[in-house]
Amino acid sequence: MFQGRAAERAEVERLVAGAGAGTGGAAVIRGEAGIGKTVLLDHAADAADGALVLRCAGSPPEAEQPFASLELMLRPVRDLGGPEAERLRALIEPQAAAGREDVFAVRRAVLALLHRLAADRPVVCLVDDAQWLDAASADALAYAARRLGAEPAALLAAARDESTFGSSGLAEIRLRRLCPEEAAAFLRGTAAGAGLAPPARDRVLAEAEGNPLALRLLAASLSPAQRAGCINPFTFHDGASPVGGTLQAELCARLGALPPGTRALLLLAAADDTRDTARVTGAAASVGATVADFAPAERAGLLAATRTTIAFAHPLVRAVAYHRATPSERRAAHRALADSAGAAHPEARTWHLAAASLGYQADVAAELERAGACSGDRRAYGLTFYVTKWSPAKIGDFMAGVEAVAEEIGLKL
Incomplete structure (x- = not known):
């Protein structure tokens, strides 16, 4: 479901239409996980009526296998005859040599194959999760993408990071987070967001910070009581279910690689919605952490801490950090936060004590x-x-x- 994105959709439609008119091109769609890059690629596929659509997606397990993603993209035309297809097939076979001369040969073979395919009908190449492309596939696709301006072909690649195709000179389409009005409209249009009581809706909107995937998953994680508005005002995730999906698994792995003290500090930050650095650091000693334990999480790109506030890099990091912990670890974090809040913040202290209760x-x-x-x-x-x-x-x-x-x-x- 689209909410906003009118300019971005128009740019995608322009590229696809250009391929149909014989003046193709390429662009990189950039944005954080869950921001809508795949939805925009799907829109491009829908707009490519009558064109040959070739798709692939990068995958971490295959990121070290040369030409893994390129082979996946070209599977629909793998049985195509002709010298271009035969040459490319021979070059990207797993047993093929990987010398420098073959790098240039693969680049030229990919472009030649796209030229031949586009002689029959326009070609639209769509690459998802480009940040996980193997280096050989990324090199060949970038080479071809820069030369599609005079071909009835277009290429769109979606990537989270800045380095993927970063020096390619390709046009960029950047997806921002939804504004509050767009986010509210998106949430109302989801199955999980329909029927939320106003307090629950407002908390989901605040927690998701305009990320469409977070809006959908966080709303779906709420218990019936929470959907009715009964939500801990200091810990959104207390009482909610863990979020699922591939991003959750990826974040779990990244969190698991952190030192124990850093994971304990992240749990404190996830359990305290005030984002108050002083409150979290004040509770750190009780769970075996120190202020220095922020550093590994910051280097991993999971959060940023200032003297006054803590900000998670992605809205779902907080959810995964909270639910990855065991119930006893979460209760210990809430007890530590209650002590840190103290008499100066009696309401926060009380709610954290409630969350720590068994x-x-x-x-x-x-x-x-x-x-x-x-x-x-x-x-x-x-x-x-x-x-x-x-x-x-x-x-x-x-x-x-x-x-x-x-x-x-x-x-x-």
């Missing part, structure tokens, strides 16, 4: 009620029944109160 804690439940009353936010009572394990009778009384307040303000639960 089983019913009458004193914590009472503190939550007081926190809700003091804040003037009746939704603040929401976490009590699913963290502190109220009795069924107590839950019934609570829900009756929530429904009464909802009716009073015109909110449909």
Whole structure:
């Protein structure tokens, strides 16, 4: 589903139309994970009516295998006869020599094959996850891409980083995060975002920061109680389910490679939505971490910490860092954050204590009620029944109160 992106779609359509008119070209779509690059490639495929569409995607396991991605792209035409196809097939076979002379031969063979294919109908080449292309495929495709201006062919490559095709001189299409209005419209249009209570919707929008994938996955991770608006105001992910997908697996692997102290510090930062550096560093010693443990995470491109605030590089890093930890590790992080908040921030202290609770804690439940009353936010009572394990009778009384307040303000639960 598109939201915004009118200029970017127009540029893609222009490239595809140029291929049909015999004046092709190429461009690199850049943007962070989940920003919509694949959707834009799909749009290009849909716009390429009547053209031969050749697609491939880079893959980390094949990034060291020469010509792996190029072979994948050309599979639909692998049985094509003629000297161009035969020459290319011989060059990119796994047993082929990899000398310098073959690098130039492959470049010329790819361009010759595209020229021959385009003689019958326009050709549109689409490359996803180009940051994981093997070097040989990336070299051959970049060489061809720079020479498509006089061919009925176009190439679009999607990449997260700046280095992929960075010195190729190709045009760039940069995808930004959605503005608040676009993000809200996108969320309403997703299955997970439909029917969210206003407090839950606002929290998802704030947490996702305009990233379309994060909007969809974070909304889907909410429990029924959270969807109704009962969300810990200091830890969005408390009570939510882990997010899934390939990005989650990738982030898990990156987090797993960090030192234990850094992972503990990231968990603290993920558990505290205030992004307050002082609060997180104040809790660090309790979980065996120090301020120095920020450095490996910053070098890995996962977050940036200043004297006052902590910012995750991608909205889903926080979710994965929180749910990758064990329940006992999460409870320990919340206890440390409660101590760090202290008497100066009683509401934050109370909510972190609630998240750290295992089983019913009458004193914590009472503190939550007081926190809700003091804040003037009746939704603040929401976490009590699913963290502190109220009795069924107590839950019934609570829900009756929530429904009464909802009716009073015109909110449909």
